Amino acid sequence: MERVPRVLVTDEAQKVIDQLRGEHGELMFHQSGGCCDGSSPMCFRQGEFRTGISDVLLGEVHGCPFYMSRSQFAYWEHTQLTVDITKGRGASFSLEIPLGVRFLIRSRPFTAEEEKALTPVETMM
Amino acid sequence: MSVTLAGYKKPNTEGSVLQFKKQYENFIGGEWVPPAGGEYFDNPSPVDGKVFTRIPRSKKKDIELAVKKAHAVKERWGNTPAAKRSRMLLKIADVLDKNRELLALSETWDNGKPIRESLAADLPLASDHFRYFAGVIRAEEGGMSEIDAKTLAMHVKEPIGVVGQIIPWNFPLLMAVWKMAPALAAGNCVVLKPAEQTPVTVLLFAELIADILPPGVLNIVNGFGPEAGQALATCPDIGKIAFTGETTTGRLIMQFASENIKPVTLELGGKSPNIFTESVMAKKDSFFDKAVEGFTMFALNQGEVCTCPSRALIQESIYDEFMEKAIERVRNIKLGDPLDPTTMMGAQASEDQFQKILSYFDIGKKEGAKVLYGGDVFKNEHHPGGFYVQPTIFEGNNKMRIFQEEIFGPVVSVTTFKDEEELLEIANDSLYGLGAGLWTRDTHQAYQIARKIEAGRVWVNCYHNYPAHAAFGGYKQSGIGRENHKMMLDHYRQTKNILVSYDQNPTGLF
Structure with a gap:
């Protein structure tokens, strides 16, 4: 069985990533938790947000590395994530905010079959 | 007031207590200043999804101007007697009470919350918060300790100077007040960035209280997080940054603060x-x-x-x-x-x-x-x-x-x-x-x-009450520091220790 990706991206979200990449250069995502705009993926210029040993790399979405804190991943790892985009005036430092759109995560649990073939995550240690 | 049987009249309609301006500006140095880049963004109401005003899309230049104006008055404000600062905070509280319906309606229109709640919670809590800190600074004391019979340690609280505050959108005015009231009470000048979803009520508030505070003590700069918010968090000339929001931005703000070795307070939510x-x-x-x-x-x-x-x-x-x-x-x-x-x-x-x-x-x-x-x-x-x-x-x-x-x-x-x-x-x-x-x-x-x-x-045996005299803040990933309570003043101050010897004799070391 082919490796099952942990994170996917919709065509609509890819278009926004392309637009932002044109404006800001290489990009990255870090999945947020907590209040207000939490539980949403944050998009930054590559390297602007410093990841470390407390983060895991889940994979790439349209050429952008997608990270999450290790502690949060412990509660999320049984689900496949899809980066989508919605209209709306979000807050946060995520780069798409001025466009009046917001990246959004859609999720589904992996099947037992898929659990056996998940893409391994990468960590610094 | 225009309470009809069906409720409050929609803002910007005939007979409503609230007529929003078509466009707002930043509140910098006591004046209404357009953004340097001349750009604005539409502000819709979540009540009906329709745009009702425009807000400045500020960037680094605007933040820098506000920080500069704040620095210009920080000595004067920091040395204003507590009694005088306290009286100003009490006046602000009175203005909030007098304009309760107007501001509550604005809060409902900008945020979507029911008017019942903004009238009964957001506004009365906001005015009480000013009164609480107005009271606390009249009664608190520094410290003096006798180290020995000839040596005295004095502990004097001094304001940080100029502080940055990034406000969330769930209680737009109340959360701004939670941050600005203790900071102002402690003698700081403030540069505040409201959430881009809900910027309006705090601007109406600034219009109402503009004459109470000296120009430059409170500055409000609007804009988007990656532009204005980030410019404020990375500004080397602010002495502290306070943020309410989520964990990734909380970490990013700590990273920025670490570059300038500045303190942060963070409130990052929970799952209570x-x-x-x-x-x-x-x-x-x-x-x-x-x-x-x-x-x-x-x-x-x-x-x-x-x-x-x-x-x-x-x-x-x-x-x-x-x-x-x-x-x-x-x-x-x-x-x-x-x-x-x-x-x-x-x-x-x-x-x-x-x-x-x-x-x-x-x-x-x-x-x-x-x-x-x-x-x-x-x-x-x-x-x-x-x-x-x-x-x-x-x-x-x-x-x-x-x-x-x-x-x-x-x-x-x-x-x-x-x-x-x-x-x-x-x-x-x-x-x-x-x-x-x-x-x-x-x-x-x-x-x-x-x-x-x-x-x-x-x-x-209770839930969701928020008295000003009870400390609020998180364990674990919910953040760093506390809000409310007089202990909040210490998050906006330095401790100056003056160590005095009353001994006339040399120590004998050299």
Whole structure:
């Protein structure tokens, strides 16, 4: 069985990533938790947000590395994530905010079959 | 005031107490200053989804101007006698009270919350906050210690100087006040960045109080997070940054602060457990009724509260009977026009939040949680273009994502526990530790369980009250520092130690 990706991206979200990449250069995502705009993926210029040993790399979405804190991943790892985009005036430092759109995560649990073939995550240690 | 039988008149209509301007500016140095780049963005109301005003899209230059204006007056403001600062804060509180309906209506229109709530909670809490800190700074003292008979240590509190504050959108005015009142009371000048979803009420507030504070003491710069917010957080000339929001931005702000070695305070939310022990149902009295109301508090402010009691933990032995009453109470939550004073739940603050809540309905169902109530959008006949969802009860287990993530919607996830051990295991199985609720008639439990819950605020036999004199803040990933209470002043001050020798003789070292 082919490796099952942990994170996917919709065509609509890819278009926004392309637009932002044109404006800001290489990009990255870090999945947020907590209040207000939490539980949403944050998009930054590559390297602007410093990841470390407390983060895991889940994979790439349209050429952008997608990270999450290790502690949060412990509660999320049984689900496949899809980066989508919605209209709306979000807050946060995520780069798409001025466009009046917001990246959004859609999720589904992996099947037992898929659990056996998940893409391994990468960590610094 | 223009209260009609059906409720408050919509802003910008004839006879309404509130006529928004077509466009607002930044409040910098006591003046209304357009953004340097000349750009503005549309501000829609979540009540009906329609744009009602335009807000400056500020960037680095605007932040720098505000910081400069603040620096120009920081010495004067920091040396203003406490009695004088206190009087100004009291005047601000009076202005808030006098304009309660106007500002409450603005808050409802900008944020979506029902007018009932902005009138009864946001505004009175905001004015009381100013009065509390106005009072505290008249009564507090520094310290003096005799190290020995000839040596004295004085501890004098000094303001940091100029501080940056980034405000969330769930209680736009009240959260701005939580941050600005202690900072101003402590003698700091403030540069404040409101949330881009809900910038308006704090601007109306600034219009009303502009003559009370000296120019430059309070500055408000609007804009987007990646532009204005980031410029404020990275500015080397601010002495401290305070932020309420989520964990990734919290970490980013700490990273920026580390570059300039500046202190931060962070409030990053939670996933607060609301715990109902079996003694709650020992009698069907008013206390039981209060507990059931306590369960329903997840719907307050449409669930857009950092301490939303979004996990309900109910003792197995009372589960069925308790839930029957709880669901009945949730069924009685009145949804409708947020301008109607009898409406209990209004609109979610923005379209992306609305979509996020729906995405959690989806994953909750896919993970096998059972919908006990709600679980869908609410079609509001008064405002078909607004963002409304039903109050929702899920039943599941604590490992499900709806039990672990802050949905920031009117959604509670319910599970059971057998005994105190399991209660604590579930309650503390969370990345966060901001709030918790504990309902019991057992005085031993009331203290001992409260002590063992890893959260900064444990409400015992109550929920969602926010007196200014009670410290508020998080354990674990919920943040750093506290808000409210006089201890908040220390987050906005330095301690100056003056160590004085009254000994005429040399030490003899050299």
